[in-house]
Amino acid sequence: MALRVVVLGQVPATLPEQLAHLPASLDVSVLGYHADSTSARAALSPVPDIALVSAELADMSGFAFVQSLSPSERPTAIVFASSREEDAVHAFELQATDFVPVPVVADRLSDAITRARQQVLQVALLRTADELQRLIGEANASGNLELGALFTRASSNGHANGNGNGNGHAPAATIEQEESADARRRKRASGQSTGTLIPSTPWRAARNTEHSLARFTRDEAEEPVLDLTQDDGGRASSGHGDARPLRVLVREGRRTRFVPLSDVDWFEADGNYILVHAAGEKYRTRGTITAIESALDPRQFVRIHRRIVVNMDRVREMSPLPGGDGLLMLGNGSTLRLSRTYRSRVR
Template sequence: MIRVAVIDDEPLARTGVIARLAAHAGVEVVGEYGDGPAALAGIAAQAPDLVFIDVQMPGMTGLEVLAAIPADVRPLAILLTAYENFAVRAFELQAIDYLLKPVDDERFVEALERARRAHAHRRHDRADIDTVSAQTSPPTPNYLDRFKVRLGRRITIVPSAEVDWIEADGDYATLHGKGRSYLLRESLSRLSGQLDPWQFLRVHRSTIVRIDRVAEWQPLPNRDALLRLHDGTLVRASRTYVGVLLDRLAGGPTA
């Protein structure tokens, strides 16, 4: 069970997030707050594992709320915002994702899946700290490093290092790399939560790219961007993802 608090000065925004969370098993909403001071008191009392928190609130911003909480007890955070220019500071404060308003349903599910995985890793790490010596390295996240692709009656193993980008194909996904394509019986949303965010990043609701394959990006008038990969492939990045993409291309913090 992951315990969640929702923080936003707009009641309708809080209601919308809570309604979305109600559709997901293993999630308990332990509080909702309309301003920073109330959120700080509520987080101290309820100790949620995860907060959905608005960046722009009167009096005290969402980032200021997170910064006021000691790092060792600070909850994981998914930011709610209409802006994109806070990425580096946000990830320093353990924000694992952000959702642009109005919130897209598919992005909401993706962010919640990422939070579940991060919460599981955090619990694992804290359990290890309590039971093993300080010399023991904490476990690393178990991200996918290869894909099992069914070709007729055969199973082909495709290393993730050979994949340049991934696109949605209905309920499945297609891997592209080294001039070849492979149909994978897995949804793009599920894959996004299983891949190492240092290597792969979702840049569109239908596209994931390997970050080190991006050779060039060009901003578009609608705040989207056009990416050119090293093999010449052109991929569109939507404005929902551009802020994090630019941060990762610059070598900034990751979720």
């Protein structure tokens, strides 16, 4: 899957050559360089996979430009570049995938594009899983769609909706069929076996990811649960006394999900709601960050900001920032700001 990259803003003269010499395994296709906001916005239609954005465009700041983008205009991954270290804080406040210091070091650029690629593939895979689930539900309701047609449609729809705005592309599904559709129909008519349809590895991974977020077995029904929707802001329930919760209950309209805490990357306050970031998905439910902090094991779930509690099992690196703040790099490539107020809690 070739990554479609656009470069926006006033970038170092060495950057085109550095991008051209990225490892072939990253499979990068640079679509163009755009210095001002007008041409930069035009370059986002169709939406690319990755935008490499300078802190300064010719007519406005790169941060203001990204902030002005609507969700349908925003690329799946954004990497900022700046000569000012303090700009890293602003970059990650805008949910950037990574921040590259200028002058640009080739290895650091390669690391940033690698993280961006991981994010693009993960988002595409999860959207394909969602599309597959929808199509299977449609097939069950209508009773007249063959599984092979489902995989074909999910693949094409995932390609059209890979980045959530109709302009991306998702990993294609490969369907291995033992016989043609006509042969299968003839065998069904005669009562013979019709063979099998085997989805490729990306499809299996997508289905496993979806199932991991929703698994709820009879044994798990006895586990303590963190319910953030209670009047007290959150509590562990199930008759286990003071036992720490193992799952978090998330209500989405009429749906209820039981998300294993082992899948959670971090919790983020959003007004009167909590965003639960888990296995590449994001769930929004009522609750407070204080309730989460008090209910969970403080050795594993640590508050790093007034709005964020992170699963320390996910943290891979910590880098200092000016003023005493820091950046935490998670195993999935996400980055979170560590406030100096909470820095002593991270060991």
